[in-house]
Amino acid sequence: MASANLTRAETAERSRAVTVRSYRVELDLRGAPDAGSACFATTTTVEFTAAADATWLDFLGAGVESVVLNGEPVPVRYDGARIALSGLREHNVVTVVAAAEYSRSGEGLHRYVDPADGQTYLYTQYEPADARRVFACFEQPDLKAPFTFVVSAPAKWQVLSNQHVAERESIGDAQKVVFAPTLPISTYITAIVAGPYHHAESSWSRNELAVPLAVLCRASLARYLDADTIFEVTRQGMDFYADHFGYPYPFGKYDQVFVPEYNLGAMENPGCVTFTEAYVFRGAATAAQYQARANTILHEMAHMWFGDLVTMKWWDDLWLKESFADYMGSLVSAEATEWTDAWVAFANRRKAWAYLQDQLPTTHPIVADIVDLEAAKLNFDGITYAKGAGVLKQLVAYVGRDAFFEGARRYFRRHAFGNTTLADLLTELSATSGRDLSGWARAWLQTTGVSTLMLEDAGEGRSAIVQTPARPHRLAVGHYDFDEAGDLVCRQRVEVDLEAERTPIESAAAPLILLNDADLTYAKVRLDPRSLETVEHSLDRVVDPLARGLIWSALWNATRDSELTAARYLSMVRGFAVAEPNPALLAALLANAPYAIEHFLPAASRSRQRRVWLEAAWTAVFAATPGSGEQLAWARAVAAAATVDDAHAADLRAILDGTGPAPVGLPLDPDLRWQMWTALAATGHAEPADLDGELARDDTGSGRTAHLRALAARPLAAVKAQAWSAVFSDTALSNEHLDATIAGFRAGAHRDLIAPYDDDYFVALRAVWSERSIEIARRIVVGLFPAGNTLGPCDRWLDAHADAPAALRRLVIEQRDHLARDLRARGFNG
Known part of the structure; x- marks a missing residue:
């Protein structure tokens, strides 16, 4: 059987030989509600021209029934991944009849049965190359074509695709839906959604353009769907892009569908965007959650231009869509919605992801060398998204905002419905800015690593900025001092161009000097000793939330790099988090503190710090404003802390049973209840009967996933053995249930119970990678990596498996690098 992998070299050769004219894809989904039906019929007709005698179509399915080429049946030559075609003419029409498989991994056509009402839901997810799990195709982004989808489905189902419905025919208890042809698009952004989805409608218009809007979710979640809020953000985004992109929204309608068991946050299928239904909040949600959802909505909308209208030729230039969308998500949030502090979350949380990724030995340039699809799958990472977006923010500061948007408008007009590379974009931006950007691109897009900026005393009242390694930066230096009210405010902000490793600057004495003030560039910042002392005592007096976010980022990076002790960092979090008004910063602090305890402290210090953190969170949840987002955030922090310390186990059970005092105003929704039950399970204070009782209260998809996680969290050797076995042998586990099982296996402070599986993990790696889909394999490889006290087993595996697939070795x-960092930090903090 041929490998399902595809290389850049062979797809480039196919692109030179083939031009696709059109697709017609017919799917028969009438049997989807039947759980015993593993497959569905798929028929693809492709028109294409060829400059070679032979080529192939990609297909990953149960089997190929027939192939008709230019009106003549031909022998089926299918190896499980490719359908070979030969005897081609200049103009060709091929029809492939095949059987495709419903997915439980979130790849291809995913099928989900809602336990709340027994209804079946379908949706597709293809990026980077899973359209071939649904229909035969030329699976590469630069072979664009119009698609006509024809779907047969149960009569009462909603059926959606990228375009509007052109015809609908009733056939007994079923329907046949024919969609209008799409504009030329890539295979990976085509979409089908089908099922009894709840449906809300609205519209947006500008000048002569009217765009129908729709928001959909499972019927059992309809009562939680705040469609009006989603429509408001959608219209705000449409307004912004209409004003700035100069190219009318090209895809007709705009559906946004929230789907179960989704592998991503969202996917930019033109006209039919899919989102994780985690964005449909079943209970109370914090402002940080609403802000994150708005950012994702605007991110995906930006893709309608960056990615869908103009698409990269190959996955090397994935950043051409993802970096731009990540940047635009924050920009539009800040300038067009109520989330005016969106850049704070970007500076503190998104960039943290980039800094982490960029310090790994597997880091790569923003413009990456992607030799095949496995490499592409793993490059949806902090470099491509957050670092790329941070560098774009620096580019805007470098060329100017007007030149940036004018360059984007020229790029859309010149390359609409085409495919591009880095050079195409730089050509337009250089023309509009009057700058030769080749040097800038080499420094920022074609190199790796993150620069670290430090302030050095140069004597005689002067300072110097030292950067390692050196890159060109346009940044600001903020001088902060106390005002009459005792607040730390910026008294002076000076913009500086850095080129060399050491750049002298004029720097007046100030209690706090903040490099990269306003977050114009991408770099780690170190606080000088005086500034560190100032923030250690007065961080809550820094008025500007972006400045606070940059300070917290500097503190966290210093802690990760073993230059600031974890105890000192934790002390600042406990001292200042309770008064932190910015929801994104609070969320980051509440995530970083327990991570520092579990990863950066030596084992002997963890127990005390766990107890101190749990008590701080417990006190904060009772002191917070009743019913506030801050109270909810602290309650979730309590539940997380209680998985490794049982000091409040009796209190949590009393809250859950209704026999003890709960924090006034705290919304005890199903998700929070499950977090508390998981904490009790992980510390040995909940039995299966308790968890079954909670499931009876919340017998939903989310409830069943949480129940599975909590059961696997119990600190018993037999439970861990059962969870381990399920991960490796139960191939019927969905993507979400697999994650829940792994999370339960790892839950709590029970390294002694899972350490016996370390050797088994390394023995199983090659088989997992070869036998499971890359999505499922990735979850297992990352989720079960042994977090012990030695690098030896990992090093031995790497030495013995130099021939392992590159993507597996990368993971x-x-x-290994994460563990090495942890071990260094434990030594530093010992």
């Missing part, structure tokens, strides 16, 4: 190397 193992990255996990």
Whole structure:
């Protein structure tokens, strides 16, 4: 059987030989509600021209029934991944009849049965190359074509695709839906959604353009769907892009569908965007959650231009869509919605992801060398998204905002419905800015690593900025001092161009000097000793939330790099988090503190710090404003802390049973209840009967996933053995249930119970990678990596498996590096 992998070299050769004219894809989904039906019929007709005698179509399915080429049946030559075609003419029409498989991994056509009402839901997810799991195709982004989809489905179902419905025919208890042809698009952004989805409608218009809007979710979630809020953000985004992109929204309608068991946050299928239904909040949600959802909505909308209208030729230039969308998500949030502090979350949380990724031995340039699809799958990472977006923010500061948007408008007009590379974009931006950007691109897009900026005393009242390694930066230096009210405010902000490793600057004495003030560039910042002392005592007096976010980022990076002790960092979090008004910063602090305890402290210090953190969170949840987002955030922090310390186990059970005092105003929704039950399970204070009782209260998809996680969290050797076995042998586990099982296996402070599986993990790696889909394999490889006290087993595996697939080795190397960082930090903090 041929490998399902595809290389850049062979797809480039196919692109030179083939031009696709059109697709017609017919799917028969009438049997989807039947759980015993594993497959569905798929028929693809492709028109294409060829400059070679032979080529192939990609297909990953149960089997190919027939192939008709230019009106003549031909022998089926299918190896499980490719359908070989030969005897081609200049103009060709091929029809492939095949059987495709419903997915439980979130790849291809995913099928989900809602336990709340027994209804079946379908949706597709293809990026980077899973359209071939649904229909035969030329699976590469630069072979664009119009698609006509024809779907047969149960009569009462909603059926959606990228375009509007052109015809609908009733056939007994079923329907046949024919969609209008799409504009030329890539295979990976085509979409089908089908099922009894709840449906809300609205519209947006500008000048002569009217765009129908729709928001959909499962019927059992309809009562939680705040469609009006989603429509408001959608219209705000449409307004912004209409004003700035100069190219009318090209895809007709705009559906946004929230789907179950989704592998991503969202996917930019033109006209039919899919989102994780985690964005449909079943209970109370914090402002940080609403802000994150708005950012994702605007990110995906930006893709309608960056990615869908103009698409990269190959995955090397994935950043051409993802970096731009990540940047635009924050920009539009800040300038067009109520989330005016969106850049704070970007500076503190998104960039943290980039800084982490960029310090791994597997880091790569923003413009990456992607030799095949496995490499592409793993490059949806902090470099491509957050670092790329941070560098774009620096580019805007470098060329100017007007030149940036004018360059984007020229780029859309010149390359609409085409495919591009880095050079195409730089040509337009250089023309509009009057700058030769080749040097800038080499420094920022074609190199790796993150620069670290430090302030050095140069004597005689002067300072110097030292950067390692050196890159060109346009940044600001903020001088902060106390005002009459005792607040730390910026008294002076000076913009500086850095080129060399050491750049002298004029720097007046100030209690706090903040490099990269306003977050114009991409770099780690170190606080000088005086500034560190100032923030250690007065961080809550820094008025500007972006400045606070940059300070917290500097503190966290210093802690990760073993230059600031974890105890000192934790002390600042406990001292200042309770008064932190910015929801994104609070969320980051509440995530970083327990991570520092579990990863950066030596084992002997953890127990005390766990107890101190749990008590701080417990006190904060009772002191917070009743019913506030801050109270909810602290309650979730309590539940997380209680998985490794049982000091409040009796209190949590009393809250859950209704026999003890709960924090006034705290919304005890199903998700929070499950977090508390998981904490009790992980510390040995909940039995299966308790968890079954909670499931009876919340017998939903989310409830069943949480129940599975909590059961696997119990600190018993037999439970861990059962969870381990399920991960490796139960191939019927969905993507979400697999994650829940792994999370339960790892839950709590029970390294002694899971350490016996370390050797088994390394023995299983090659088989997992070869036998499971890359999505499922990735979850297992990352989720079960042994977090012990030695690098030896990992090093031995890497030495013995130099021939392992590059993508698998990359994952193992990255996990090794995380562990090595942890071990260094434990030594530093010992």
